[in-house]
Amino acid sequence: MFSINKATLLHYVTTAFAVLIAVGVAMPVAVCAGEPLRVVVSIAPLHSLVSGLLDGIGEPDLLMGANASPHGASLKPSQMRLLNRAQLVIRLGEQGDVFLNRPLKTLADKVEVAEMMAVPGLVLLPNRAPGIVGKQARHGSEPREHHAGEMDSHIWLDPKNAVRMVEAIAQRLVELDAPHAARYRVNQAQLLKHLMRLDRALAERLQGVAHNPYVVFHDGYQYFERRYQLHAVAALSTDPAHPVSARRLMRVRAEMKQVGVRCVFGERQFSAAYVDLLAEGGDISVGFLDPLGVGIAPGKTLYFTLMQRLADAFVECLSQAD
Known part of the structure; x- marks a missing residue:
């Protein structure tokens, strides 16, 4: 009968365990020489920022186009296939792109996931109850520790948050795809420069109408309002899919x-x-706002076009109130 002493057995088990750990960590993010990382991004504004970081390296896949509302969305088989082949998924978080919560649970340990609402240093604002929001919007809310279900997920509408997210995503890309690290860093520097320039331009553009009060149908803009000190008085709904009461x-x-x-x-x-x-x-x-980039071609310029178009919509409508 075959026998083995305890010391030898322990050596084999320990070695095998170490190999399994190494393979388990490396397999989801293994990048063949010259091949880009397979990245899937949940929504168009985040996809735009990631596209800027991947410029000259590859193209990230967009899961939910801007023309589709993430509220109450569910994934199609083609979208599930994108997730199944992904090495890195970039999303808002469990409170934001809720349509990803269940699919990602089935892919646990098979794919790297980067949640933007967990990025350190991000400004996070609590969800507001629909109705009169006036003073909250005018003076903003201090960033604070968040609990499940409390925080507004429209984090990309503050360019300062976009800066933090770009820094975090770039670091993750460098860690997972070292062969392209230098290019990621070059793209990061360019993108951060463009974001800071955008922030200055938006502040200057909106300064003249910041005092004019307005009402929004969908309370999806408080990050933009807080950043540029706009004067929202009320919001009819936090979820456009739900009816608004007569009261x-x-x-x-x-x-x-x-x-x-x-x-x-x-x-x-x-x-x-x-x-x-x-x-x-x-x-x-009556004006129309868009937090996602409806009608804008996906890619690295979408975020900038979206933010400029948002500022234009505010200025056009609020200027008529003077």
Whole structure:
């Protein structure tokens, strides 16, 4: 009968365990020479930032196009295939791109996941209750420790957050794909320079209308509001898929009259019925905002076009309130 002493057995087991650990860590992120890392990104604004970092190396896959609302979304088989072949998935987090929560659980230990809402130094703002938001929006909220379900996930609408995310993503890419580390760092430097320039341009563009009050249909813009000190008075809904009560509509209309709101913002991918009701019977302009980049071609310029277009929409509507 074959026998083996305990010391030899322990040596074999320890060696095998070490190999398994090494393979387990390396397999999801193994990059063949000259081949780019297979990166999948949840939403278009994040995909744009990642595209800038991968410029000249490869193209990240976009999971949810800007024309599709992440609210209540579910993945198609083709999107699941993208996830199954990914080596790195970049997402907002469990509170943001909720449609990824279940699929990623099935892929646990098979793919690297980078959650942007967990990036150190990020400004995180609590979700606001729909209705009157006035003072919160005007003065902003101090970043604080967050708990499940509390934080607003539209983090990319503050360029300072975009800077933090780019730094974190670049570091992860360098760690997982060392052969392209130098190019990642060059792209990072370029992208950060463009983001800082964008932030200055937006601040200058919005300065003249920051004091004008307005109402939004979807409360998806408080990061933008806080960064540029805009004066939101009320938000009808935190989830556009849910109906708005008549009572809330009446309260918001009363607040609009009291404060002197002359601009109401909707979103083109959702019904304008509530916005029309708010604007009805008054000298009120209607504008349209977009936090995702609807109609903009995916890629490294989408984020910048999205943010500039957002500023233009605010200026156009709020200028009419002067």
